[in-house]
Amino acid sequence: MTPDEQTTLFDALLDGDINEADFLRLEAELSVDAEVRKAYYRRLEMDLLLEELAAEEVHRLPPLAEPLLQRTSKRGLWWAGLLAAIAAGLVLFVTMFAGPADQLADQNDRPQVAQTIQKNEPSATGFGVLSGQSDAVWEGEAIENGGLLPQGELHLVSGLVHVELFSGVQMVIRGEAMFSIDSPMQVSMRKGSARAHVPEPAHGFRLKTGAGEVIDLGTEFTVDVDETRSSVKVVDGEVELRTREAETRRLRDGEGVELAADGTLAKESAEDIALIGPAAFQDVLAERQSDQFRRWQLATQLLRNDPRLMAHYLVDPTQGWSRTLVNRASAASRVNGTAIAGDGAVVAATRTQDRWGRDGGALDFSRMGSRVRVVVPGEHRGLTLMCWVKINSLDRWYNSLFLTDGHEDREPHWQLMNDGRMFFSVKPPDIDHLSPAERERQVFYSPPFWETSMSGQWIMLATVYDVDQKLVTHYVNGAPISRESIPETFLVESIKIGAASICNWSEPMYRSDATFVVRNLNGCVDEFALFSGALLHEEISNLYHAGNPNER
Amino acid sequence: MEPVNQPRTDDSADSAFVGLLTECQLPLRLYVRALLPGDPAAGDVIQQANAKIWEKRGDFEPGTHFKAWAMAIARFEVLNHRKRQARDARLHFSDELEETVATELAQVTDDLAERQAALRECMQALKPASRELLMRRYATQQPLAEFASQLGRSVGGVKVTLHRLRTALAECIERRLLATGETE
Numbered sequence: 001m002t003p004d005e006q007t008t009l010f011d012a013l014l015d016g017d018i019n020e021a022d023f024l025r026l027e028a029e030l031s032v033d034a035e036v037r038k039a040y041y042r043r044l045e046m047d048l049l050l051e052e053l054a055a056e057e058v059h060r061l062p063p064l065a066e067p068l069l070q071r072t073s074k075r076g077l078w079w080a081g082l083l084a085a086i087a088a089g090l091v092l093f094v095t096m097f098a099g100p101a102d103q104l105a106d107q108n109d110r111p112q113v114a115q116t117i118q119k120n121e122p123s124a125t126g127f128g129v130l131s132g133q134s135d136a137v138w139e140g141e142a143i144e145n146g147g148l149l150p151q152g153e154l155h156l157v158s159g160l161v162h163v164e165l166f167s168g169v170q171m172v173i174r175g176e177a178m179f180s181i182d183s184p185m186q187v188s189m190r191k192g193s194a195r196a197h198v199p200e201p202a203h204g205f206r207l208k209t210g211a212g213e214v215i216d217l218g219t220e221f222t223v224d225v226d227e228t229r230s231s232v233k234v235v236d237g238e239v240e241l242r243t244r245e246a247e248t249r250r251l252r253d254g255e256g257v258e259l260a261a262d263g264t265l266a267k268e269s270a271e272d273i274a275l276i277g278p279a280a281f282q283d284v285l286a287e288r289q290s291d292q293f294r295r296w297q298l299a300t301q302l303l304r305n306d307p308r309l310m311a312h313y314l315v316d317p318t319q320g321w322s323r324t325l326v327n328r329a330s331a332a333s334r335v336n337g338t339a340i341a342g343d344g345a346v347v348a349a350t351r352t353q354d355r356w357g358r359d360g361g362a363l364d365f366s367r368m369g370s371r372v373r374v375v376v377p378g379e380h381r382g383l384t385l386m387c388w389v390k391i392n393s394l395d396r397w398y399n400s401l402f403l404t405d406g407h408e409d410r411e412p413h414w415q416l417m418n419d420g421r422m423f424f425s426v427k428p429p430d431i432d433h434l435s436p437a438e439r440e441r442q443v444f445y446s447p448p449f450w451e452t453s454m455s456g457q458w459i460m461l462a463t464v465y466d467v468d469q470k471l472v473t474h475y476v477n478g479a480p481i482s483r484e485s486i487p488e489t490f491l492v493e494s495i496k497i498g499a500a501s502i503c504n505w506s507e508p509m510y511r512s513d514a515t516f517v518v519r520n521l522n523g524c525v526d527e528f529a530l531f532s533g534a535l536l537h538e539e540i541s542n543l544y545h546a547g548n549p550n551e552r
Numbered sequence: 553m554e555p556v557n558q559p560r561t562d563d564s565a566d567s568a569f570v571g572l573l574t575e576c577q578l579p580l581r582l583y584v585r586a587l588l589p590g591d592p593a594a595g596d597v598i599q600q601a602n603a604k605i606w607e608k609r610g611d612f613e614p615g616t617h618f619k620a621w622a623m624a625i626a627r628f629e630v631l632n633h634r635k636r637q638a639r640d641a642r643l644h645f646s647d648e649l650e651e652t653v654a655t656e657l658a659q660v661t662d663d664l665a666e667r668q669a670a671l672r673e674c675m676q677a678l679k680p681a682s683r684e685l686l687m688r689r690y691a692t693q694q695p696l697a698e699f700a701s702q703l704g705r706s707v708g709g710v711k712v713t714l715h716r717l718r719t720a721l722a723e724c725i726e727r728r729l730l731a732t733g734e735t736e
Contacts, residue, residue, distance in 0.1 A: 004719075007715065007718070007719055007722075008715055011711075011714065011715050011718060013589045013590055014585075014589050014590055015590055015696050015711075016589075016590025016591065016592070016695070017590065017695075017696055017711075018590070018643070020643060023643045027645055027646065027649060030645070030649055031646065031648065031649045031652075034656075037652070037653065037656060040586070041582065041586065041656070041657065042722065043718070043722065044582055044585055044586055044589075045582055045664065045667065046667075046671065046718065046721065046722055046725065047585070047690075048578065048581055048582060048585065049664070049667060049668050049671050050671070050686060050690040050721075051690045051691075052668070053668075053671065053672065053675065053687070053690070054686070054687045054688075054689075054690035054691040055691065057687045057691075058687055058688070058691035061684055061687060061688065368566055397599075397602075435593075436592075436593045436596045437592050437593070437693075
């Protein structure tokens with residue numbers, strides 16, 4: 001066998017495309033020749049590495065769209081547009097499905113889902129995060145609170161933002177501003193006003209403008225920059241000013257200068273720059289948030305009487321010792337007197353800060369074994385699951401959100417894959433005769449939406465299983481990120497739950513469900529709701545806007 | 553109360569075990585795939601193997617050869633899988649060959665990280681269209697014929713192109729590894 005013949009046979013073998021004669025020939029060679037085996041391992045290894053790479057890269061490829069686009073209905077295009085808008089807001093990878101838009105409409109061809117692959121090195125880029133914003137308008141994509149500030153020039157068209165650099169420097173910047181974060185110790189500013197608070201470990205922090213640079217020697221200063229001039233004023237402490245002319249001077253408390261664009265000294269003093277400091281800015285935001293908090297509490301009260309609400313768990317910060325999560329849903333006004341879920345029992349999870357900043361208002365599930373045990377009675381025509389979650393990392397293959405014990409017929413499983421996709425399935429009865437690949441079609445994946453840079457941010461996830469429309473829709477922050485039709489054979493009209501766990505899986509039954517069993521979520525949850533039946537788009541969106549602490 | 557048979561494992565032992573298992577993922581996948589070449593169910597079997605390994609974690613004696621132990625369990629899962637699939641029997645290697653593969657893969661020293669880095673560099677050297685073809689192929693588990701028709705190309709043509717690209721990549725990787733080996 002020539003080397004080329006050999007690799008051709010390896011490829012056919014690995015592609016599942018080999019005939020019996022060739023298989024036997026290859027097997028004979030493999031059995032007697034260690035070198036051939038070595039070559040086989042190498043080829044296989046490259047296959048695995050290519051799969052890993054492909055799982056990372058495929059989102060960046062343009063969709064294979066031409067033949068499909070011609071068939072795209074108006075409805076499909078409308079969806080594609082909506083998805084593009086969501087992508088702009090949430091920085092999602094939509095390219096994967098924006099092209100064949102009719103995949104989202106009624107189509108039974110499920111998109112092929114790439115095999116779950118562990119990425120080797122989670123990484124994110126940026127030198128600082130956006131800690132708060134007030135009426136901020138960004139040129140290009142909006143930046144979420146808590147999000148990383150990308151590298152390169154940022155253009156804040158208007159509004160006020162609070163930026164925290166990883167050096168500890170805190171800045172309040174007012175638009176219109178054009179600036180870039182060059183490193184945790186250096187910011188360049190072409191235009192705009194800023195106030196910088198520089199703690200001791202970050203002394204030496206530089207703020208560069210066209211006219212020169214300010215080096216902070218501690219602790220707080222303001223700058224105001226435009227095309228014609230830059231002015232600097234020290235609020236507290238001392239700075240060193242280096243003009244473009246290489247002149248150096250020191251400024252202390254209350255002192256300021258104004259430089260012309262060419263770096264020459266224009267004025268021996270500077271006007272006060274009316275800009276609040278980072279701490280005061282956060283106070284203003286907190287006040288605004290507390291209004292929003294009251295709105296959310298009201299909305300929560302109103303939600304109690306929704307006849308579809310089976311379970312609504314909130315973590316009460318005043319009951320820090322309690323291992324019981326009270327179900328807020330009201331049993332009164334139930335249609336046909338259906339029972340609602342009982343209270344949840346907290347196991348191992350510890351208390352932590354919730355999305356409103358209240359201590360003890362959320363549960364941290366990162367300790368192994370953590371979970372909340374619940375029992376949800378009844379049979380349900382459709383299901384809506386919602387939770388507010390803060391993910392540290394998706395370091396397990398399956399990261400639980402809500403799983404019934406075991407995985408019996410007609411039971412739902414809701415979790416996150418380690419590549420950032422949402423997973424939802426309701427196990428259809430009588431599918432044991434199907435091949436594993438066919439059975440896999442009971443699972444509805446969203447495209448990857450979570451990436452490492454979102455670690456530590458509170459987000460609202462929701463999934464709707466709509467029996468009447470035969471659709472599964474996944475939502476992030478109130479907006480749909482994917483919608484897929486349920487094939488007729490897999491449609492479960494009556495869902496049952498019974499005993500289940502929030503953020504973990506109990507009593508995994510190896511024989512019937514062969515997946516990995518360390519499944520507690522490495523993250524926190526402060527609200528979880530389960531509705532019998534399908535909520536509408538608007539209802540999911542309202543839940544998000546009422547519960548979003550950063551609602552503007 | 554039923555007595556618990558398994559030795560108690562506390563959280564720190566569990567997390568050490570998770571560490572071992574995580575490190576072992578690529579060799580384990582390599583192994584299962586080597587025994588089930590071209591079988592789309594290989595992914596399921598790998599997960600079953602992982603679940604079984606986790607279930608049996610109390611049996612593992614720290615300090616012994618984890619990879620060999622894990623592979624023995626994986627082998628068992630491969631055999632189970634074949635039993636279940638008996639009706640649509642795929643071609644598979646003889647027992648002797650499978651055992652040889654197990655022994656050899658358990659001993660392979662792990663230079664996957666270097667290979668991965670080399671592969672990334674070699675991918676950059678390919679033409680964008682070739683790179684795209686490879687990435688699309690490896691992002692899906694579709695049968696080759698389906699994949700080719702989606703691209704609007706013949707199966708034979710795609711097969712030949714993929715084969716050439718893989719061979720070019722394999723050679724490039726070996727060259728790179730040799731080069732970095734020499735400079736170190």
